[in-house]
Amino acid sequence: MSMDCPVPSRPRFCPVPMTTLHRVDQNTHSNPTTKFTYQYITPAFLEFSGSNDADNTGWKLLVTIMESSPNILGWVEPSLKFGNNTVNLVRSIGVGRTSVVYQGKHDDALIAVKVAKKANYLPCFEKEYTALNDLSSLNSIHIPKILFNSVDALVISQVCERIGNLRKKDIKDIISTLEKVHSLNYVHRDLRKYNLVRDQLGNIVIIDWGYSIKLEGNHNFAFAGALECMPDNILQSIVNDDDINYGPGVDLTCLVHSFYLMLHRPSLDRIPFDKGDDIKSRAQMMLNFWMDCGRSDVWDNIYNAIEILDYDQLIQQLERLF
16 A cells, blocks of 8 residues: 555445456454455456366456455445544555554544554554553653554554654653653563654654553563564574563663664664564574674663663763764
8 A cells, every 4th residue: 555545435446457466355254353365366368268278367357356345355444433433534644564554534633543454463453552541641742642442443643754863852752751651561662763753743752552561570472573673682582582571671772773773774674573584593683783783882881771771871871972
């Protein structure tokens, strides 16, 4: 889907691409939310042959599309209902790991709407709703607020923009917010550039809390997050196949690593945590990278502040870089 794709009213016809087709499988099962899976289909000629041994694959695909209803083809309605509230979808503004994000409108106010990409990610939506509901007690402008929710959608109170880099003011705003979040035993676990956005008033906002955890006795959890921002101990645990122990320092290190990557922009591929590849090799690669980078007196002071969870000292050390 386009990063800036308007959501039209329901069409009276379905445009058919003549070059690339995808198979769309509807998956209802016992889940009340209809989901779809997509599979690439190789190109096929549209010509029709009347011979008995003719395959006519292209023609069959075209007829299948023409006979399918919009719902079967994965149509997203331009408005969503949450009880008595109606949210109109205006345009697609982003695609993340777990969701498609739309700009929406409710009572003439612009809002953000996250819609799950597939059923596998519904637990992330439940976790994000629970975390943001708990963190709403902080009344922070740097944490999103949930207006409405359903099993596969979250409506968030503001529309934000992606950032290219951090401002000096952002450092204190982010770290002070994380200190308050950590005081409630929450850890974000996925703090990286793509999860830091700016609202219409210029405030930095920490988004995507679907992989956050609440530390209640057990600090060992399955890995989640972006490998390129993880601290050394997490990467080493992945390499050694050890239990992964999370704590507040993970968020602070991820923030520092994200800041370093924004400053220096090394050539690194984004490494999704749930991709079916050799995560141990990738973790070792990133472990080697961080052993060679960000090593100086300045960065040592930054990492020392993280180790002792001195939030004020960390703010001071990072602000020196501006």
